[in-house]
Amino acid sequence: MYIVKDAADYDAILKNNHSVFVDFYADWCGPCKMLSPVVEQLADENRDVTFIKVNVDQCPDVAERYGIMSIPTLISFKDGVQAAATVGFQPKEELLKLVKAAE
Numbered sequence: 001m002y003i004v005k006d007a008a009d010y011d012a013i014l015k016n017n018h019s020v021f022v023d024f025y026a027d028w029c030g031p032c033k034m035l036s037p038v039v040e041q042l043a044d045e046n047r048d049v050t051f052i053k054v055n056v057d058q059c060p061d062v063a064e065r066y067g068i069m070s071i072p073t074l075i076s077f078k079d080g081v082q083a084a085a086t087v088g089f090q091p092k093e094e095l096l097k098l099v100k101a102a103e
Contacts, residue, residue, distance in 0.1 A: 001043050004054045010062050014080050017050040019102040024054045024063055024073040031089040032072045038092050039074075046099050049076075076102035 001023075004010045014020055023039050025032035043051035056063040056071055066075060066082075075085040076098040084101035086094065 001040055002050075002052045004052055004059055004062070006059060007061050010052075010054060010059065013050060013052055014077060018079060019049040020077040021046075021049050021051045021099055021102060022054055022075045022077065023052070024056055024066075024068050024071055024075070026055060026057050026071055029071050035072050035074075035089050038095060042092065042095055042099055049099055049102055074098055078102045 002013070004013065021039075021042070023032075023035070025036070039051065039053075043049075054062050056068060063073075066073070066085075070087050072089065073085065073087050074090070074095065076083045078101070084098045086098060
């Protein structure tokens, strides 16, 4: 799974991909660490969606765009427009709904 380097990197990914699933996280976040293998499994199973991770400590400007106050926050985008979002640890079935919203 690709980890975004900065805002320009993030913008390019959103612009150049039809379906994008974004995992906003931090290295110190326990629920983020628990969720990471689930998101990686979804990425392996849904190759038509681009899965990326945004570290809120390294890219705070990107997190601020979406008013992210809690992590993990997961947002799916379709053609650059937010399609669905959720906050906190979620089971795989719930995350799959976000993935499908971006298709």
